Amino acid sequence: MSDTHPEPPATSTLGRWLLVGGRGMLGQDVAAALCAAGVAPTVAGSAELDVRDAAACDEAVAGADVVVNCAAYTAVDDAESEEAAAFAVNAVGAHHLAVASARHGARLVHVSTDYVFAGTASEPYAEDAPVAPRSAYGRTKLAGEWAVQASGADALVVRTAWLYGAGGRCFPRTIAGALSQRDVLDVVADQVGQPTWTVDVARVVLDLVRVHAPAGTYHATSGGQGTWHDLAQAVARAAGADPERVRPTTSEQFVRPAPRPAYSVLGHDALLTAGVEPIGPWQERFEVAAPSVLGGQEG
Template structure:
């Protein structure tokens, strides 16, 4: 007897990407939101119990420790959530017979390249956050064969704080904003990423993916686009600056453009150009 609906459980359903997934209307798919209140991923027994009860077809694992700078001083907690918590989710997925999509990051690379990183480039994270997320990748790979690892970067969307909201808020308080111009990456719109993830979850094309909107830019160029495309953006002067002028506890990759050619190779539609996605964010999102 054919199942009437495909069940996808979303960990971290209260976060920016998690909320986007939960609100995504996809025919024949039922989303099961699991916020931190419903599922503590660091509790192995609870993970096992919840997924045995739900019996999802797939799990999209968005829950993570994402405070990049704070992680430098809070290493144990970053690993507890991103590595051990992910291992718990992966083991529970295996026991429940569910596929697992693990959301990873460009921070697994050191940022010293000058051409886009492929899905098979050597990883060499420099930050605690990046190291803990890579440990999560390895936990997934070691635990169940039916897995997808999806690395993404510079995520923005309607359902949480991100670079776009930060820039617009700062512009309300200041006349001049300095923005880093020597870090290069690819902005990624949660609206587009979520659609790809659901399509991926319904496939059996297991492996490592890199999914960002097409094209790349610096944070300064991204900021310029925000103020150009936002219809009611405050007037502000943008000035480019270097990473050295804006020191942070965690090292940032200077270049973290991800090569996502495997999407098209495996029959998936690449995500549209990032400026187009940003335009959608302001006009239709």
């Protein structure tokens, strides 16, 4: 069904971990963080575990102390015309893993998204702020949150946003590749969020489990805020290019099938209350991340 991430011995004070969706960009960094902490997680990608299969989920979760669900249908624009397919993974799959976790007594960490919010706020969204998704992707992810919360599982819902990392396609790598081929780029400057490194999210996930954080909702995003244009200029600087080659434009110039939240800044009070250090300012974290993220860029 799945394999075990190589290296350290399976025995650990953190227990036995099942990492679902462990082949993706975030999953790879969670696996690496676990290995560094002395845990050999069982890693299940979509080829090893179909979260739409309730029986398979129950079998996979049996014996695990902690289950991390990074599996998701993340094609935001495609979800507008394939909402049932997105729902099957993001909501039904989450339900299957949550029910199995409750049945077998495993702690569940379920990864969610800023897209559950309308994106119309002017100050950071608190963990208990009203939800109002505007896209099919957001609706299916919110349904997954509700399924997890209704399952009776000992569950942590961890929302994140604007992810980038070395293990997959992401905005910084796309921008770096485009800068190598074009003189100037136009990037939207009217969407505000928190660019977040998957390595940092992985650390937050481990810390939440380590401190036995109460079941509930947490936000794992970088501190501060910026626009896609800000991030693209940071990428240019990191790549040794003139940031002025990145020009600001508006969302109206880049109409997409799925609406993007105009404001995706999340608050971190629940992390602080649980005794977990929030992620630092996005600019500082990107400077640390850039060598590994851009060093493996896809063209």
